Amino acid sequence: MKFHNQTNWQTADLLAIAKRVIKQIEQYGFDAECRKRLILTVVPARQQNWCSGYAYIKGKNAKVRIPKKSNELNDHIKRDFAHVIAHECAHIMGHKGEKWMRSHPVWGRKGADKYFAWASEMTIRKKEAARKTKPGIEDKITALDVRIKKWASKVKRAQTFLRKLTQSRKRYEKLLQLAAQKTASQT
């Protein structure tokens, strides 16, 4: 079997269920040859909150959709997932005719709760989001450099402004002095 996972659920968890289903349906004729041929792809179901799938009769490709919305899949969905894998594998084996398959204890949804009851105990975990790497010492120095540059430019602007204020003050002092001298010379 080739197994492809296009969902946000962990591959190991999905694969564990798929493998167990395939082992279980051996007794129903899903033999080594079928197993070798099978390409099972799990894809996210866009809207629905249940599993579905399709496969080609006597083909090799089987696709199973699994809900993606929830953060956790309930027991029913896990059993449903196992059931849909089995059902699609039945098509790979060559079974066709949805009507009789639906009432079949293994290929049909009705029997799924009983036959795949074990799936309730399986875990299907969400893939972990890529963890952000902790900033290293070099990153910290770079960040500090940016802050130092910013404050240094503030100091420079403050110094320029202080100089201008002092010059203005001196100018007014001089005017005051000149005015005083003028008054003195007039008397």
Ligand SMILES: [Zn+2]
């Ligand atoms: Zn079918």
